Amino acid sequence: MQKQKSSHIIVPEGLTKVLLHACCAPCSSAIVEWLLAHGIEPVIYYFNPNIYPQEEYEIRKQESKRHAESLGIRWLDDDSADSPTPCCGYGHEQWREAVKGLEREPERGKRCEACFYYRLLATAKKAQELGITWFATTLASSRWKNLEQVNAAGMRAEATLSNQQSAISNQLPHVNFWAQNWRKDGLQDRRNELLKEYGFYNQLYCGCEFAVAFGKAVASDAAHGIKATPASALPNTTWTSCVGGPNKG
């Protein structure tokens, strides 16, 4: 049974705390604000090894951390001392393995599905480690992403973890994916307002080296004398578009 706390955002019965996978601070901001206003405790988990190059990954990570600290809410990534399994941080090479063979996929194609699943499976596992029984993602707030793909990846991550648990008969709690369209109820407009209020870093491409906007950013940097890894230096690289305008989380 579910109860509705506003016109479009449906809170599952019993949900009071959620591990929120955050792709970036701008996409998190309005969602976190909504959760807090509705008595739900968010814990932010930054897990985005898709982002390239690492400097970009670090910038988005620090902005996400700054956002959480400004609100006094818990934030963690896999390097955080209070993470149950602190480990290896960036992990871009492992992510590349997860999308191997899909480098030439078009926007919203199978590479993005694999990318969503990879990140949400890690989120589901982290939620279980933390004893948080619900997880959600800010990926479901971006109009540049396919919401059905995001939600399918979340449900698949939930099912994968559940099957793994059954196979080893452990006592860890079942975790549930909160499939939600976070563009509703004015959150898209609020996101843009908060982006300005916080002065968040305003990224120009989705994240990985296979997005066409990344190629454009490299070209722009080069025009301004800024060194960056050329597309030709990246193996199996074809520029495809995941995004279509500024502020592309």
Ligand code: SF4
């Ligand atoms: S374009 Fe974005 S969503 Fe698609 S694979 Fe790259 S980083 Fe992931």
